[in-house]
Structures are given as C-alpha cells and as structure tokens.
Amino acid sequence: MIDFEPTEEQALMVTAVSQLASKLRERIRQTERDHGLPAELRLAAFEMGLGGGVAVPESHGGAGLGLVTAVLLDETLAVGDPAAPFALGGPGALAGALHELGTPAQASEWLGKLSSADRCGAVAWSEPRAHATRAGFCTTATRSGDDWVLSGVKAFVLNADRADAFVVFAQVDEAAGWAGIGAFIVERAATGLTVGERKVTLGLDAVGAFDLKLDGVKVGPAARLAGGEDFCRSALRFFVKEALKVSARAVGLSQAAFDASLEYVTNRRAFGKPIGHFQAVAFTLADRAMDLEAARHMVRRSASLWDAAATGAASERDALLASAQAVSMSLEGAMRAGDDAVQLHGGAGFMRDYPVEKYMRDAKQLGLCSMTKEQADQLGAAVALGVALDPAVVLPTPDLQAVFT
C-alpha cells in the first residue's frame, strides 16, 4: 500500500533529532571554524543512535532500523547543518561497507569497537588518478603468506584524521580489472599507514578530506572483506545506499535553504512590498518547493524499496533504478536550492552573516561525496536499458572520484 507517513517510532526519533538540529543550526559557523562538531553535540547525536549503524541489521551489529529510518534521520539532522551527518562519532560510512562486504562476524566486531562518540570509521575508495594502463585501482593488495600487503595512495578520505579504522579498497587481481578489486579493514595504528595534510575544501568544513598513504601495510587474512558472491555488486549496493544517505542530507540542505529563502523574501521589501510578492521571486520559490518535495519522497521511496528488497518484497532492480533517480534529483535540487537561496538574498546572500552561502558551498561538495549526479544518471540509464552493470561505468571509479564518510 502507498503510504507517506513514518511510523510512530520514526516520528519520535525525528522529533528528537530535529531538536538537536536546531542546536546545530545555532552553532553552524562555530562548527565550520572549528572543523568539527561541538563535543557535547556529537555525544548527543551518538546517544540518539546516529553514527552509522542505523540501517545495518542486528545480525551485523547494527540497530536494524532500516534504511528508511536512516534517511529520515540524516535528512532531519542536515536541516540543522548539512555538514553534521558527516562529522558524527561512530563507525559512519564504514558501517555500510562492512554490512555489504563483510561477514556478520566482521561487521559486528568492528561496529562494536567503533561504537563510541569519540571513535570513528572511514572508507578509502578514491585515488589521486586512474591507472595508466589497466582498469582497476593503483593501490594493490598482494599476498604475503596468509597475510596481505597494501601499497598505494587513497585520496579524499573523509574523517581520516579521526578514524580508528578504514575500509581500504585495493586491486587484488591486477589482470582482472574492476572485477579484481577487494577491500580490507586497516587499523589506524598499522605500520606504514600515514594520513596526509587536511585539504582545504569548498564546503562541508566540519569534516576533513585527506590522502591516505599505505606503504607496505600488512594485514592478516581476517582483515579481508570477501564481498559476498559478487564483490562489485556488493560494492554497488554499498555505494547506492550510502549515496541515498547523502541524498537525504541534500534534501535536508534544500529544506534549510528553502526555509531561509522563504523567511527572507517575506521580510525583505522592495518597490513597496515584500520581494516574495513579485512573481519572479515567488515562482522561483514554488519551483524549489516542488524539487524539494519530489526529492524528499524519492529518497524515502528508494530507501523503502531497499528495505523491502532485503526481505524479497521488492526487486533489487527497482531499488537501484529508484535510487539512481533519487540521487540525481536530490543532488541537482540541493545545488539549485543553494544557488537560488543566495540569489534571493541578493548581496546579503554573499555575506557570511547569513547561512545561505554555506548551503550553496555545501551543496556543491555534497554532490561530490558519494555518487555524482552524472554517475547516478549513468546507473539509471543502464538499469532502464537492461544492460549489464559494468563496474567501470556504474561504480564511481577513480576517474570519477568519490569520497566517503
């Protein structure tokens, strides 16, 4: 049955997270300057169950609340500060990677270890450049007896400074191209692992992006994430679900930008009336409202299809297609929302007295954090056309870059 209404339990959680979001909103500039959330708010978020494991099944050490709950909470939090969901304590994106790629035991172990407001996990997928002569990652994982040795450089690793553990993607079989990739859990303390300088970024300043250097980092056999029957397919699932969470944050951002715009155009007067009472302004607002509503429900619908797919009640194909469309819509929508919010504020929008310039910068950065909308469109078309899902096209390969939290 078609239903747009959250469960009572979800509604209660949303209310609680919404209160936290208001506090985040008050300190949005401080968070940006400090490059991180205020410690007490990070703790508060963690105590509300935010931290990465919301949608991970209990069998894998998560809360088992489903992806719908996860996107509802991320959206709500992002209304307060779009950067906040990236800067929480707990396993973060690593939780999703372990769920899709690891065994229940591996996932439970690491979700348990990272389950604290002061701890953090990170995912290292991207690389500075594509390999010159073959498909796949430049970073390699080679056998040394039972162990694996990782060498290479990963790029744009979000939260690498705070992370206690990483899921690192590397080439296991150099001859096999994208079909030859693998993933490993690497601890922060591992010998040969170094975190580079924090990059200066356009937006989302509450979270840092770093290079991660692996110089002959040795890990045991238990560190390998097997990735189920089809590693690339599992990786795709991970990416798409992660992208949906980022999309939920984009929706939260759009809502915040919309709220700010509506308030401003209602109060700001020109030519004798509120500027919102000019048609060009009002129609802009109406268009953003439409984008926002559509994106919000597309993200929720996609999440609900993944939750249904987990029990066989929906097909993975439907979930993939809906997700690709939701990601494209919400990322594009957030960019428009940020841009129009600045535009409707006029010169004031350019000033840091108002939050809208940050929303605009954050929106651009959000669009580069998991899947880009271009990748989402390629995925959407591939599913619609019924062609085989070529990892080089549907996964964000290093030519295209993706960063994670």
Added chain:
Amino acid sequence: MTIEFTLTKRQEELRSAIGSLARNVIRPQSLGWDRAHGIPEEFLLRFTQMAASMGGTAGAWGVQGLGATGEEASESAEKKKKSGGAMVSTVVAAEELATGDPALLLCLPGPGLGGPPVRGSGTPEQRERFFSVFKDMSAGLKWGAYALTEPGAGSDVAGIRTSCRKEGREWVLNGRKCYITNGARASWNVVFATIDPSLGRAGHRAFVVEKGTPGFSVGKIEDKMGLRASETAELVLEDCRVPEENLLGGEEKYQTKEGFLTAMKTFDNTRPLVAAMAIGIGRAAYEHAVDFVKERYVLSRPIPRYAAIAERLARVGRDLAAARILTLRAAWLADREIANAKEASMAKAAGGQAAIKACMEAIEICGAHGAVAEDQQLLEKWFRDIKVYDIFEGTGQIQRIVISKRLMPDLRSF
C-alpha cells in the same frame, strides 16, 4: 503507518490489466482515432462495459470525475485501507490508460469534469436528476461537461463575463464559452456565469444547462494540435433560459463565496488525475526512446557508446518519477481528506513539464525516425498531444501561483 510505496495486490492487478489493454488494444487504434477526430461510440461502449465487468469501479479505472456516476463518491476508512485508496488507484490507472491513448480518458461517457461540481455542490435532488442521465446508456452514450473558460477569461477565472439574471422562475444567460471538452455532445454543461462582473468571485453562479435549452447552441468545434480525438467546443448562450432548479446548490448556497469555490474544488481533485495522464503519455514516449536506444545503440554496435544519450534518457526517467511521486502524494492526501491544493498543483505542474520534456527528448533521441517513420508516428502524436497538459486545468504558471499562495499566505495576487 509506515513509509512504503508498493501497491496493494488488487491495485497491482488492475494496473497490469489496464496496462496491457492500453498497449495491446488501445494504442494500435489511437493514430486512427487521431486522424478521424474521434473514437467510435461502439468502442467507447465496449470499453465501458469491459471496465465494469473487470470489477473496477469507475474510480479505479482512472475515470473518477471523468466517467464516474458519482455514486462511489466516498469510501469508508475501512474500505480505503483495503483498497489502498480510491484516488491513489485512480492516478495509477489513469497513468496506465494514458500510455494507450490520452484522448480516450477525455472521451469516456459520463459526467466528466461536470461531475465534481454537481457532486460537491448540487442538492440531493440535483445529484439524482443529473447523474441519472448516465445510468442507462443502452440507447446511446451520454456525457457531461464543464464550461468555465471564455474567449476573454481562462486563467483569470474571476474575470468571466457570461451574464445571468433572474426573470421569474428562470435565469437568463448570455455569453460565450470556449474550449469546452465534450461541450457539444454533452447532455448537460455546468456553466459558470456572473450576476455582476464588478462583484468578482462573489458574483459567480453555476448552472446545469441541459442540451436543448432554448438559447443554448454549439459554436465552433476546434481543430487542435493534439488530442484531436477529443471534442473541444464553443458554446453560445443567447438569452438562454435556464429553470431555477438548475442553479447548482440552490440560491442560498451563494450567500458566501461558495460559487467560486465550487469551481476551484473541481480542480483540486482533477489536477492529480491530469498529472497522471500526462505522466502516462510522457512514459510512453520515454519507453519508446529506451527501446530505440537499446536496439540502435546497445544491441547493434560492437562497442556501444551512448553516454550522452544515456544521461538524457536517465533524466527523462527521473523527472517522470519525480512527477509521479508528487502525484501519488496529492492523491494520497485526497484519500485521507487532507487539504491538498498545494500538492495537487505541484503534481500538475511537474507532470506537465516532465511529460513535455519526455516527448521532446524522445523525438530528438530517435531523430528523423521519431518524426516521420511510419512505425514511429505515435511519437509524433504524443508530442502533439502532450503540450496541452501544461495548459488546461490551470497552466503551469497558474499552478505556481497556487503554490506561492500556500507558501506565503498573505500574498494577495499577481
């Protein structure tokens, strides 16, 4: 209560039955109907009977307000839960049916757009009288219609000039109505007129004007870009004498602004339906383009290179999906009897826009084939049919005005 987007089993069955009918039976005939400027009555009759025999209420066939007799006006909460919501079923069905031929929905016998105002504002006696016309169509199909637009007033509904004055026990109407769907064939038209243009909306009155009323005649039948199988008529009212029993709702109804509100209420319910129809046409064009790309690029070239086309296709699919979810939301709110004017307008604006884009992109992606090849002429037809979906039932701009007013309650007008 839980966020979910799967149809009930019943809805899914209906969707797939209507979908296969639309594509296997209706679509092959639709170009012929377009060229003949109409759908044969025997087909309409057979179609209506089939709909009934399949157990679908008229509502479930996407024809609530377009073909319903008005009896299934409201469902109990219990029934709603079981059925998945009448309006949700309606928009789902309407989208499917429109993939076959959009004009069919407009041609179906029944009260049409005239249904909602009679249902919503008519006295019990009027409802009985005007809906009973459609109970027995064995002697011939019957239609109702809705006549608001005039040569001088379309979007600006408050500016209608057709006049009405009371003389004894009759009202005398003078004026012209234009672009009225099924206006000529209708057994009755709901005609909007004003007692005094300077009163604006408060001066509006709605009448049920029956065919054969003295002073009522049909003017020009329009020759249109698209939806050519649907009749669009001009109506002329020259000292047209309407009995006072035909003033919709009776005189006391108009002590307030009700008269105008009656007109508008029609649209809150029909906008999601029109959006769904638009999405159906857009989807037909989109699926056509997907098949074309699959055949011409994916399967027939050693190294398929179509990233740019893939992106265009993906965006068309995405924007249709966005419009569909807005439409479902507006319908879902209607089923729960929650005010949905803003959401209905969002659905209508997004649906028209996405579907027009879909038809334009599809025709470009298929290139010359899309415009001329014999086997592709449906694409050319859909391209012509779709434009009006951003015009009737309130243009895209008017939908944005409705949305703006809901966003900024003290906004007067533009």
